[in-house]
Amino acid sequence: MTVIRDVVCPFCGCLCDDLEVTVEGNKIVKTRNTCAISSAKYMHHEENRITAPSVDGREVPLDEAVEAAAEILASARRPLVYGLSSTECGAIAKAVELAELVGGVVDNTASVCHGPTILALQAVGESKCTLGEVKNRADLVIFWGCNPTEAHLRHLIRYSGMPKGLYTPEGRKGRYIVAVDVRETRMKRLADQFLKIEPNGDFELLSALRAAVREVKVQAETVAGVPREQIEALAERMKRVKMGVIFFGLGLTQSDGRHMNIDAAVGLVADLNHHTKFVLTPMRGHYNVAGANTVTAWQTGYPYAVDFSRGYPRYNPGEYTAVDLLARGEADAALIVASDPAAHFPADAARHLARIPVVTLDQKVNMTTMLSKVVIPVATAGVEAEGTAYRMDGVPIRLRKVVEPSDGVLPDAEVLQMIIDRVRALKEGA
Amino acid sequence: MRSLIVKGGYVYDPLNGVDGERMDILISGGKVVEELDEREAKVVDASGMVVMPGGVDLHSHIAGSKINIGRVLRPEDHRKDPVPRTRLTRSGVGYSCPSTFVAGYRYAQLGYTSVMEAAMPPLGARHVHEELNDTPILDRTAFTLFGNNYFTLKYVKAGDMGMLKAFIAWLLRATRGYAVKIVNPGGVENWKWGRNVGGLDDLVYNFEVSPRQIITSLARANEELGLPHTIHLHCNNLGVPGNYETTIDTMEAVRDIKPREGRRATVHIVHCQFNALDGDNWMNVRSGAAKIARYVNAHSHVTLDIGQAIFTDTTTMTGDGPWQFRLHNLTGNKWVNSDVEMEAGAGVVPYTFRKNNPANAIQWAIGLELALLIYDPWRVYMTTDHPNGGPFTFYPKVISWLMSRKARTETMLEIHKACMRRTTLAGIYREYDFGEIATVTRAATAKALGLKDKGHLGPGADGDVSVYDIDPTDWRPSMYRQVEKAFSRAAYTIKGGEIVVKDGEVVAAPPGTTIWADVKIPEDAEEELMRDLEADFRSYYTISLANYPVQDEYLPVQERVAVDGRRGW
Numbered sequence: 001m002t003v004i005r006d007v008v009c010p011f012c013g014c015l016c017d018d019l020e021v022t023v024e025g026n027k028i029v030k031t032r033n034t035c036a037i038s039s040a041k042y043m044h045h046e047e048n049r050i051t052a053p054s055v056d057g058r059e060v061p062l063d064e065a066v067e068a069a070a071e072i073l074a075s076a077r078r079p080l081v082y083g084l085s086s087t088e089c090g091a092i093a094k095a096v097e098l099a100e101l102v103g104g105v106v107d108n109t110a111s112v113c114h115g116p117t118i119l120a121l122q123a124v125g126e127s128k129c130t131l132g133e134v135k136n137r138a139d140l141v142i143f144w145g146c147n148p149t150e151a152h153l154r155h156l157i158r159y160s161g162m163p164k165g166l167y168t169p170e171g172r173k174g175r176y177i178v179a180v181d182v183r184e185t186r187m188k189r190l191a192d193q194f195l196k197i198e199p200n201g202d203f204e205l206l207s208a209l210r211a212a213v214r215e216v217k218v219q220a221e222t223v224a225g226v227p228r229e230q231i232e233a234l235a236e237r238m239k240r241v242k243m244g245v246i247f248f249g250l251g252l253t254q255s256d257g258r259h260m261n262i263d264a265a266v267g268l269v270a271d272l273n274h275h276t277k278f279v280l281t282p283m284r285g286h287y288n289v290a291g292a293n294t295v296t297a298w299q300t301g302y303p304y305a306v307d308f309s310r311g312y313p314r315y316n317p318g319e320y321t322a323v324d325l326l327a328r329g330e331a332d333a334a335l336i337v338a339s340d341p342a343a344h345f346p347a348d349a350a351r352h353l354a355r356i357p358v359v360t361l362d363q364k365v366n367m368t369t370m371l372s373k374v375v376i377p378v379a380t381a382g383v384e385a386e387g388t389a390y391r392m393d394g395v396p397i398r399l400r401k402v403v404e405p406s407d408g409v410l411p412d413a414e415v416l417q418m419i420i421d422r423v424r425a426l427k428e429g430a
Numbered sequence: 431m432r433s434l435i436v437k438g439g440y441v442y443d444p445l446n447g448v449d450g451e452r453m454d455i456l457i458s459g460g461k462v463v464e465e466l467d468e469r470e471a472k473v474v475d476a477s478g479m480v481v482m483p484g485g486v487d488l489h490s491h492i493a494g495s496k497i498n499i500g501r502v503l504r505p506e507d508h509r510k511d512p513v514p515r516t517r518l519t520r521s522g523v524g525y526s527c528p529s530t531f532v533a534g535y536r537y538a539q540l541g542y543t544s545v546m547e548a549a550m551p552p553l554g555a556r557h558v559h560e561e562l563n564d565t566p567i568l569d570r571t572a573f574t575l576f577g578n579n580y581f582t583l584k585y586v587k588a589g590d591m592g593m594l595k596a597f598i599a600w601l602l603r604a605t606r607g608y609a610v611k612i613v614n615p616g617g618v619e620n621w622k623w624g625r626n627v628g629g630l631d632d633l634v635y636n637f638e639v640s641p642r643q644i645i646t647s648l649a650r651a652n653e654e655l656g657l658p659h660t661i662h663l664h665c666n667n668l669g670v671p672g673n674y675e676t677t678i679d680t681m682e683a684v685r686d687i688k689p690r691e692g693r694r695a696t697v698h699i700v701h702c703q704f705n706a707l708d709g710d711n712w713m714n715v716r717s718g719a720a721k722i723a724r725y726v727n728a729h730s731h732v733t734l735d736i737g738q739a740i741f742t743d744t745t746t747m748t749g750d751g752p753w754q755f756r757l758h759n760l761t762g763n764k765w766v767n768s769d770v771e772m773e774a775g776a777g778v779v780p781y782t783f784r785k786n787n788p789a790n791a792i793q794w795a796i797g798l799e800l801a802l803l804i805y806d807p808w809r810v811y812m813t814t815d816h817p818n819g820g821p822f823t824f825y826p827k828v829i830s831w832l833m834s835r836k837a838r839t840e841t842m843l844e845i846h847k848a849c850m851r852r853t854t855l856a857g858i859y860r861e862y863d864f865g866e867i868a869t870v871t872r873a874a875t876a877k878a879l880g881l882k883d884k885g886h887l888g889p890g891a892d893g894d895v896s897v898y899d900i901d902p903t904d905w906r907p908s909m910y911r912q913v914e915k916a917f918s919r920a921a922y923t924i925k926g927g928e929i930v931v932k933d934g935e936v937v938a939a940p941p942g943t944t945i946w947a948d949v950k951i952p953e954d955a956e957e958e959l960m961r962d963l964e965a966d967f968r969s970y971y972t973i974s975l976a977n978y979p980v981q982d983e984y985l986p987v988q989e990r991v992a993v994d995g996r997r998g999w
């Protein structure tokens with residue numbers, strides 16, 4: 001029996017790195033410091049696994065599956081490479097290289113979650129910090145359209161709510177926590193103040209707060225269902241604190257206004273920096289969506305939605321994003337890595353995916369593997385393979401390997417390299 | 431690999447006293463050698479051309495979170511400069527925030543073979559190294575940020591030089607860094623409360639130490655450890671009119687520190703153009719370059735790089751968060767701020783240097799004044815602080831300004847006349863020769879960095895050579911356009927004995943080597959440090975000490991420079 005310490009959890013954007021995993025005979029038998037989500041993922045990571053590579057549902061040796069994948073991608077006119085946010089950076093880099101080689105489009109799950117955050121950044125910028133800054137300094141923490149008690153279970157404990165840090169010796173007592181949401185969540189009990197706002201009222205409320213910070217009198221009695229006095233009081237508090245932070249989630253990026261909401265939040269935070277320290281940080285879901293954006297950006301200049309059909313990278317969210325490319329019926333083949341778009345994409349996009357040849361690299365059986373022509377099982381990064389992941393705040397951490405993958409099961413990056421080699425051979429032969 | 435003979439060129443190798451003599455350079459096994467079997471060797475015909483050691487850029491921002499924020503922030507910048515893939519090279523984008531591959535190719539096309547990443551936040555070190563691994567051809571180092579690190583402040587406050595030195599040794603190893611980088615010491619820590627420092631004797635909140643104490647302590651520790659490079663310092667008050675005084679005060683503060691054996695310098699001042707402003711505000715700003723040059727000419731303990739401003743649209747990015755916020759407020763341009771727990775911060779703001787803007791015209795002149803008024807080319811280096819003053823791809827243009835008064839005059843006539851009245855540039859007649867260009871772009875930078883096998887072509891040097899298609903015997907400063915053209919596209923760039931660029935095109939893209947400083951300190955000092963780090967990491971960091979150091983997987987091709995820090999203990 002071995003106890004492995006300082007294990008990095010590869011299941012959400014928090015990337016908690018204080019886990020203890022107990023292994024007996026290459027089997028995980030116990031975990032410590034995990035949240036409910038990650039302990040289940042660790043303990044059940046062997047279940048529902050894809051047992052062998054397959055082509056058209058027929059089990060084949062790995063080489064044959066790689067050859068089939070290479071033929072599909074090399075002969076496609078507009079192949080799509082998608083997923084990537086739940087694997088390590090080495091695999092992401094290989095996926096971008098492969099997309100370039102076949103003149104395809106590469107996109108990651110940011111296009112369906114924090115894409116608007118990136119669009120807002122490109123329009124107006126952002127003010128952010130690593131999570132330790134929040135732990136060590138923040139005395140005002142606002143959660144806007146996100147619910148860490150459901151999606152990021154240890155966020156409050158490790159980073160944003162409870163911990164005692166360098167200048168926050170009182171922990172939770174020294175922090176004022178505000179939650180803003182359209183429905184009452186468990187954050188209502190946890191927060192010092194809960195603002196229930198009308199659906200799609202985010203932009204108005206952020207703008208009203210910004211006006212109040214600038215000492216412009218808000219005329220309306222209520223904005224997005226929030227009374228004026230409350231808005232003014234919160235604005236006053238925001239200006240007075242030592243350091244404030246707004247964490248935001250899909251409630252802000254995916255409600256009406258989308259990137260305009262983030263623009264408004266960035267503007268509010270920029271104004272607050274004339275009074276005190278204030279930052280804004282997205283709560284990213286997939287554990288390495290930040291890594292997918294990061295790697296794609298350093299290789300191509302753009303964080304997602306990149307088209308290589310002209311031999312150089314072009315960027316246009318809404319056009320080269322996976323959902324749009326599929327819904328228009330444009331992609332004629334797809335490589336899916338560590339994602340299940342067949343289950344999560346809108347119906348017209350998912351329907352088109354079912355019509356074209358799909359190559360999928362994944363650990364487990366899911367809706368996308370079921371409609372795929374080629375399926376290649378891979379090792380789980382962070383459990384059966386090492387690699388880099390970028391935390392939701394951009395901190396790069398090396399994932400540890402705690403058990404060996406099954407015989408013949410390789411990490412994503414190695415399988416992608418095999419496909420690249422075969423595609424190259426096919427292209428050069430032709 | 432076949433050995434190479436670079437035949438018949440006019441060689442400029444200032445470190446070996448060679449100034450334009452016609453000679454052959456022999457390379458075998460990746461190194462410059464004295465003799466080799468000529469029948470086996472491939473011959474590169476350099477007759478009628480200039481031959482220099484491969485370029486060594488000592489201050490650039492090409493890898494890590496800052497430049498990558500710039501990339502994500504600026505799709506509009508990329509659109510004007512897309513780069514298609516070839517059979518041999520990856521695609522990407524260029525201009526002010528080039529993708530990693532393109533940065534490697536373009537430096538090589540200019541004849542550069544080594545580039546230093548000038549600001550590595552320790553917590554983001556893995557990111558820097560991942561990007562460097564995707565930057566082909568170039569050998570490189572990265573400078574670790576120390577000036578606002580919690581442990582630096584803690585040990586400076588305690589006056590504990592032993593712990594400070596142990597910490598420097600440990601953090602360089604943990605981040606695989608090469609030098610001690612300091613950015614706006616104290617100011618970035620105060621920025622985490624939304625404030626700054628205004629000069630050398632302001633205080634850092636909660637620590638009650640001053641920038642002066644931080645700089646002198648780090649400089650002393652740096653020299654006592656015997657690190658290959660001096661402290662690499664981005665001064666306080668960057669971009670503030672009147673800041674030349676702070677810059678001179680800073681130089682003066684480290685004057686009496688005893689340099690390590692074998693060098694005179696105790697400080698390198700970075701992108702000095704931004705720190706050489708005289709005047710009280712942006713309306714009456716004027717050049718303070720002459721005053722700085724006078725100080726530097728009289729004191730041998732200072733080196734600096736110019737951080738030349740270029741009239742173009744670029745992206746500013748520094749570890750100086752409060753300065754970037756100020757620039758955002760001055761310009762109204764989009765702004766990214768990024769604070770790193772316990773260690774550092776950064777900001778990114780797009781910026782355009784305009785010909786008709788008086789302040790920009792003065793900034794342009796200041797960089798050149800510094801390069802021309804400081805007599806000793808071994809102590810003033812050519813940079814644009816890529817991409818802060820402008821993209822490195824403008825180096826050939828800077829070379830033409832340095833080599834030709836006519837080139838400068840023509841630019842001066844196009845820009846705001848403030849550069850005539852509020853700088854001394856118009857009255858400067860000095861023109862660099864090829865030997866001086868070789869000095870400020872490779873020989874002197876390699877020497878200042880302590881990279882012994884770089885920047886020269888003596889036996890044992892790395893086989894890094896650049897060949898430029900220009901005949902120095904038949905050249906006059908009025909022909910500056912030719913020089914700009916020749917330096918824009920190297921006829922050959924040879925890296926480690928392999929031809930990587932021919933006629934300005936990349937023909938091979940081998941991986942580069944990452945060089946870092948491995949400093950030995952007494953074991954008991956290291957143990958004491960680790961006890962202190964463990965406690966503070968547990969309390970204040972959000973990643974564990976065990977997961978903090980950069981793993982060897984991130985340095986597939988590496989070279990350690992061993993430093994024995996125990997001698998001065």
Ligand SMILES: [Zn+2]
Pocket residue numbers: 489490491548700701748815818
């Ligand atoms: Zn710089």
